[in-house]
Amino acid sequence: MKKIIIFISILLVVLTTALAATTFSRELEEKAILGDAAAMHELSVCYRMGTGVAKDLDKANYWLERAAQEGNPNALATLEILGNNTSLTEAKRRELAALESRERERLLKVREEQRLAEEQRRQEELKKQEQIKKQTFTVNGVSFVMVEVKGGTFIMGATSEQGSDAESDEKPAHSVTLSSYYIGETEVTQELWQAVMGENPSKFKGDKHPVEKVSWDDCQIFIKKLNEMTGKHFRLPTEAEWEFAARGGSKSRGYKYSGSNNLNDVAWFNKNCDKGTHVVGTKLPNELGLYDMSGNVREWCRDIKGGYSSSAQTNPTGPKSSSSQVLRGGGWHDDAKKCRVSNRDRSLHDFSYHYLGLRLALKQQQEVAKPIIHEVKEGDNLYKLAIQYGTTPEAIRKANNMTDDNIKIGQKLIIPVKTEKRDGKRGDSSTPRPKQKKKQESKPYTTRTFTANGVSFTMVEVLGGTFTMGATSEQGSDAEKDENPSHQVMLSSYYIGETEVTQELWQAVMGKNPSEFKGNNNPVENVTWKDCQEFILELNKITGKRFRLPTEAEWEFAARGGNLSKGYKYSGSNNLDDVSWYVANSSGMTHPVATKLSNELGLYDMSGNVWEWCSDWYGSYISSVQSNPTGSGSGSFRVNRGGSWDYGVKSCRVSGRFINAPSFCICNLGLRLAL
Numbered sequence: 001m002k003k004i005i006i007f008i009s010i011l012l013v014v015l016t017t018a019l020a021a022t023t024f025s026r027e028l029e030e031k032a033i034l035g036d037a038a039a040m041h042e043l044s045v046c047y048r049m050g051t052g053v054a055k056d057l058d059k060a061n062y063w064l065e066r067a068a069q070e071g072n073p074n075a076l077a078t079l080e081i082l083g084n085n086t087s088l089t090e091a092k093r094r095e096l097a098a099l100e101s102r103e104r105e106r107l108l109k110v111r112e113e114q115r116l117a118e119e120q121r122r123q124e125e126l127k128k129q130e131q132i133k134k135q136t137f138t139v140n141g142v143s144f145v146m147v148e149v150k151g152g153t154f155i156m157g158a159t160s161e162q163g164s165d166a167e168s169d170e171k172p173a174h175s176v177t178l179s180s181y182y183i184g185e186t187e188v189t190q191e192l193w194q195a196v197m198g199e200n201p202s203k204f205k206g207d208k209h210p211v212e213k214v215s216w217d218d219c220q221i222f223i224k225k226l227n228e229m230t231g232k233h234f235r236l237p238t239e240a241e242w243e244f245a246a247r248g249g250s251k252s253r254g255y256k257y258s259g260s261n262n263l264n265d266v267a268w269f270n271k272n273c274d275k276g277t278h279v280v281g282t283k284l285p286n287e288l289g290l291y292d293m294s295g296n297v298r299e300w301c302r303d304i305k306g307g308y309s310s311s312a313q314t315n316p317t318g319p320k321s322s323s324s325q326v327l328r329g330g331g332w333h334d335d336a337k338k339c340r341v342s343n344r345d346r347s348l349h350d351f352s353y354h355y356l357g358l359r360l361a362l363k364q365q366q367e368v369a370k371p372i373i374h375e376v377k378e379g380d381n382l383y384k385l386a387i388q389y390g391t392t393p394e395a396i397r398k399a400n401n402m403t404d405d406n407i408k409i410g411q412k413l414i415i416p417v418k419t420e421k422r423d424g425k426r427g428d429s430s431t432p433r434p435k436q437k438k439k440q441e442s443k444p445y446t447t448r449t450f451t452a453n454g455v456s457f458t459m460v461e462v463l464g465g466t467f468t469m470g471a472t473s474e475q476g477s478d479a480e481k482d483e484n485p486s487h488q489v490m491l492s493s494y495y496i497g498e499t500e501v502t503q504e505l506w507q508a509v510m511g512k513n514p515s516e517f518k519g520n521n522n523p524v525e526n527v528t529w530k531d532c533q534e535f536i537l538e539l540n541k542i543t544g545k546r547f548r549l550p551t552e553a554e555w556e557f558a559a560r561g562g563n564l565s566k567g568y569k570y571s572g573s574n575n576l577d578d579v580s581w582y583v584a585n586s587s588g589m590t591h592p593v594a595t596k597l598s599n600e601l602g603l604y605d606m607s608g609n610v611w612e613w614c615s616d617w618y619g620s621y622i623s624s625v626q627s628n629p630t631g632s633g634s635g636s637f638r639v640n641r642g643g644s645w646d647y648g649v650k651s652c653r654v655s656g657r658f659i660n661a662p663s664f665c666i667c668n669l670g671l672r673l674a675l
Helices: 002-020 026-033 037-049 057-069 073-081 090-130 160-165 190-197 216-230 239-246 382-389 393-399 473-478 503-510 529-543 552-559
Strands: 134-139 142-149 152-156 174-178 181-184 298-304 325-328 345-347 361-363 371-375 412-416 447-452 455-462 465-469 487-491 494-497 611-617 638-641 657-660
Touching: 026 037, 026 090, 037 057, 037 073, 057 073, 057 090, 090 465, 090 487, 134 190, 134 216, 142 190, 142 239, 152 239, 152 393, 152 412, 174 239, 174 393, 174 412, 181 239, 190 216, 239 298, 239 325, 371 382, 382 393, 382 412, 393 412, 447 503, 447 529, 455 503, 455 552, 465 552, 487 552, 494 552, 503 529, 552 611, 552 638
Parallel strands: none
Antiparallel strands: 134 142, 142 181, 152 174, 181 361, 298 325, 325 345, 371 412, 447 455, 455 494, 465 487, 611 638, 638 657
């Protein structure tokens, strides 16, 4: 009787586990293979019950034994009921153990490759941050760093990424233009406060911890003494300066928190702080290399708190009178909602507590980024205005908080452009002037130029990395079935064409032009996959190189912007009009390459203009991690990517897939080279 009761108890444990949430998944299997005893037991239940996977008693018994070996109590109890005999043969046990060992070795290798790729990404981020201008100051032996925030225009307040967390005092979102300034790389430390004030009021002591228990009035006394010691004009940042810096300034990637959409990566807050402050700079920085702008301590701002206005503003400093000062950033005791980049708080100027600190700002003596006000005339559109003023449609849309490109005659638009210096004097930004030829800026990628029979073309380096291919979150409900499952792909470095192959290049190599829409700088079209192979063969004879079509994975990684990706839905923007010729704007034809904006890697027309052949046979995706995949081994159709002049927005997404027979050609189908 006792044994029956125990058996029923164990059976209930197994059934409860199965019913609770134990469903087979690749993640569960990987955890088991990597030694997680609980996962081993859950996996044995999956195979025994057939939940999410075909029943397999041999595998069920094998993973039960493995879980017991690792000390899992449920597995040990079940084995005891079975008399420590699962009926698994020794031969089968050895076979499954060998399989586990091989798969563990593969997974560990993949994890290491992923770790190295992530480390490479972090190093590249550090290199980018090294390009940001910084100044170091020293007071009584204590050094601190100020980071340059270049002037620009941004939308302040309840922007879309803040979602339902946005409070009423963050509305309306509105356009703000700021001059350049410097802001503290970290919050003011106790070490610096002690060096200036000769005392440390903080509760959570530590030289490198942020100073706290300081009122707004205390901060003014500290800054006055600091300025006397340094001869500078340090101050608290305005609320607008604080938010622009927290968002990453002109390098912003649109994160909800300062530097990430995952708060744990960048902030000490109530879920991870252990009820106190932490050493500054120990979480990840934001896009400008600024630390702890979310969490650790709330930071005093210069402004008195007031309501927002919907009108555009330049260098706002808040209302002239009110009863409380602005606080920003959230602190160690706050929840995630308080740590958002747009969240606002306040307190009386003479109030101090152990979660209130500060960050310094410093005015930069240079020209103000003043916007131009343009009154819309007949025939104006955003693209003409962008060319006229030397800016982009996206910048105009952002400055005016627009959701589409519709403008009306008589409407006044903010054109966010920076003033220029001419002949040593400040330029007049109140009147339009033609776009000036700018000094060439260094690019965050490498290019190579080749010539074939007198026609030059450019290839852009795509540094190797790891990315998620397929139906990623930004694709939303537009994602098709064949874009699933999304999966990790690791690629080696390669080069890809800056543009689609032009008719001029095709003519130079092949001596003919099959295109329907003629134009030297228009993309070649009306070419089959087999035509592309003949073209590449001839091109390689001329150049001595090994050009080819990109794989589907290489194409998507490049279209997403490679390691510089900002997570756009289309290649280079979330607004297709900015980057693509497609059915809504093409007037029923192709257009010269590179007349729309490029993506993060400087690649043009990866959304729209013409579909582009890839080297792969078309096949279904799998969920496992892949390295340099080349598609199915055989098939009936080759992959096309990118959409075209006669297709809609859905087809022009970076993950959208299309297919055609290798012998098929049409006037919306071309190619892009890889090397």
